[in-house]
Amino acid sequence: MLLKLSFLYFRMELVGKTLDFVKKNYGNLENKNKKKYCEFLQNYGLDEKAISATLLYDFSSDVKGFGIEVNKIIRGLKKFNMLAAKAGKGNKPDKVRKMLIATIEDLRILLIKLLERLYKMRSLSILGELERKRISRDTMEIYAPIAYRLGLSDLKWELEDLSFRYLNTQKYFELKRKIKIKRGEREKFIRELEEQLIKELKKKKIKYEIFGRPKHFYSIHKKMVDKGKKFEEIYDLLGLRIIVETSEDCYRVLGIVNTLWDTIPERLKDFIVSPKGGIYQSLHVTFFYNQIPVEVQIRTKRMNDMAEEGVAAHWGYKKIEGEKKFNKQLSWLRRILDFGTESDKEFLYKLKLDLFENKIYCFTPKGKIIELNEGSSIVDFAYAVHSEIGDKCTGGRLNGKFVSLRQKLKNGDEVEVLTSTLHKPSRNWLSFVKTRKAFEKIRQHFSITGMPGRRKLAEEEVVIENFFIGVEGDYDLRMAKCCNPLPEEDLIGVVSSFKNAVVHSYSCKNVKDVKNKIGAFWIEDFNNKIKLKILAEERLGIFAEILNAVAAMGIGVQTAQAKNASDEIAECTLDINFNGLKELKKVIERVNHIEGVRKIRIE
Numbered sequence: 001m002l003l004k005l006s007f008l009y010f011r012m013e014l015v016g017k018t019l020d021f022v023k024k025n026y027g028n029l030e031n032k033n034k035k036k037y038c039e040f041l042q043n044y045g046l047d048e049k050a051i052s053a054t055l056l057y058d059f060s061s062d063v064k065g066f067g068i069e070v071n072k073i074i075r076g077l078k079k080f081n082m083l084a085a086k087a088g089k090g091n092k093p094d095k096v097r098k099m100l101i102a103t104i105e106d107l108r109i110l111l112i113k114l115l116e117r118l119y120k121m122r123s124l125s126i127l128g129e130l131e132r133k134r135i136s137r138d139t140m141e142i143y144a145p146i147a148y149r150l151g152l153s154d155l156k157w158e159l160e161d162l163s164f165r166y167l168n169t170q171k172y173f174e175l176k177r178k179i180k181i182k183r184g185e186r187e188k189f190i191r192e193l194e195e196q197l198i199k200e201l202k203k204k205k206i207k208y209e210i211f212g213r214p215k216h217f218y219s220i221h222k223k224m225v226d227k228g229k230k231f232e233e234i235y236d237l238l239g240l241r242i243i244v245e246t247s248e249d250c251y252r253v254l255g256i257v258n259t260l261w262d263t264i265p266e267r268l269k270d271f272i273v274s275p276k277g278g279i280y281q282s283l284h285v286t287f288f289y290n291q292i293p294v295e296v297q298i299r300t301k302r303m304n305d306m307a308e309e310g311v312a313a314h315w316g317y318k319k320i321e322g323e324k325k326f327n328k329q330l331s332w333l334r335r336i337l338d339f340g341t342e343s344d345k346e347f348l349y350k351l352k353l354d355l356f357e358n359k360i361y362c363f364t365p366k367g368k369i370i371e372l373n374e375g376s377s378i379v380d381f382a383y384a385v386h387s388e389i390g391d392k393c394t395g396g397r398l399n400g401k402f403v404s405l406r407q408k409l410k411n412g413d414e415v416e417v418l419t420s421t422l423h424k425p426s427r428n429w430l431s432f433v434k435t436r437k438a439f440e441k442i443r444q445h446f447s448i449t450g451m452p453g454r455r456k457l458a459e460e461e462v463v464i465e466n467f468f469i470g471v472e473g474d475y476d477l478r479m480a481k482c483c484n485p486l487p488e489e490d491l492i493g494v495v496s497s498f499k500n501a502v503v504h505s506y507s508c509k510n511v512k513d514v515k516n517k518i519g520a521f522w523i524e525d526f527n528n529k530i531k532l533k534i535l536a537e538e539r540l541g542i543f544a545e546i547l548n549a550v551a552a553m554g555i556g557v558q559t560a561q562a563k564n565a566s567d568e569i570a571e572c573t574l575d576i577n578f579n580g581l582k583e584l585k586k587v588i589e590r591v592n593h594i595e596g597v598r599k600i601r602i603e
Helices: 013-041 048-056 068-087 093-103 107-122 129-149 153-167 169-203 217-227 247-260 301-316 332-337 344-353 378-385 387-392 427-431 436-449 542-551 581-592
Strands: 209-212 239-244 283-289 292-300 359-363 369-373 393-398 401-403 415-419 461-463 469-471 476-480 491-495 500-505 517-522 527-537 557-564 569-579 597-602
Touching (some): 068 093, 093 129, 093 359, 107 153, 153 169, 153 217, 169 209, 169 217, 169 283, 169 292, 239 247, 247 283, 369 378, 378 415, 427 436, 527 581, 542 569, 569 581, 581 597
Parallel strands (some): 239 292
Antiparallel strands (some): 393 401, 393 415, 461 476, 469 517, 491 500, 491 517, 527 569, 527 597, 557 569
């Protein structure tokens, strides 16, 4: 269940004033509708200003007298709607999701839009079939994944189930009928298990809550499709969740479960010691009861809130008087990076780090989303659209106004590139472009025409500083990407020009028959910043796990960035000040042990 708070905690004057405004200006019917919506919203932990803005923002006329913050949220909600409508024209869902998250400035806007979508989905039956399917498809592709990214598991499941109902009605009701038939047997087993557990919990004087774990239609359907199973082969419909007061109680309950039933050792999962995705904490244990596998989840109240509510749990643990800073224990990224208390805006910024590197999302006049690096210009945008457009661009129109090629772009901008067939790239563009594609295409142009451009390094080489690697002689060093030497390996240098040498692993096959070799070695003592690039399987929380592994060693990360190298691979870049080679080795070894990490290299 999403976070629920008593509405008595809020000062209600503003919401009452809002409903009076609606009644006075839009009549009793609209007031009745808004009051019903307000009753829905009051079950969730939004502050009063957010609720007021939610009730007001869809009116066409401006509203006055509700304060600066309410109007700011209203503007944010209207901007979200405008961008969502524009982005819905032929863009891939993952790019739309990224754009919507990247463009918001207040976390409450995302939560409001998710709750608004849930409210709409619950009353979708009054619409026609085509409209139901369109809204359900948007919900499944855009809103449910955003809820998942924010850790709002209950909201995600309900949005998916409601969407599934309208997108695949026959399968939905067929599954619902089968689950209903099996429910009586499941409930009987649950009662028997609860009775045995409660008896032992009372003996140990452990305070507890026990309830059957809900199983969601869409997740069952997805498991059947993904694993090619029939409904009769889905056995984990039976589950218990036990909520206790402390982490110590979690392990005491685990001991009770192990005593009562023959648990399966390889199915024990301790996410308390090693939080899943840096967020989720719980103990999972499985055993067979009457030849049916049963999964038991054991967690504290706080763990349960974070598992089900994600970032929304923030409001549940804020002080009643509405402090402006997060409780220290609620932000998983802050715990990892040790930033201390921070504002919602700062929290949102760090939340985005786990989704993608600092990116901006702009539109072409036809509504296509273009993803760029932060600080990108009209030139970067032009090359992102097409190389020929980049080569011929002369200026741009930004949101309808003429601007220069150097104009920096921001999230949500609509950009029209102006071109001329006679125009060619300028070498000066290299001083301000931010994207790799623009930079490489400009350099390529000058290389082709013979004009002086910036010297291009070989693709397999990366410039390094000389403070942690030494060679025989005085050379500018580059690290070879072909073998990616790391501290546990012996080194060999290859002189590539009068002043340059490339450092390889001694066993690299590319240097076997090469002449001009020189000795190379690791320097033990240094105190300098080194950039590590980590390639890992793309999954939620991988960036957080990497940062957590480094932080656990007491080593500070100066800067950190993450982006998708491909659909399946995430690229994480860390700038770390290392105190000697030994510390560098330890960090590389620690990160290499994280599940999903495929490669580490020194930049």
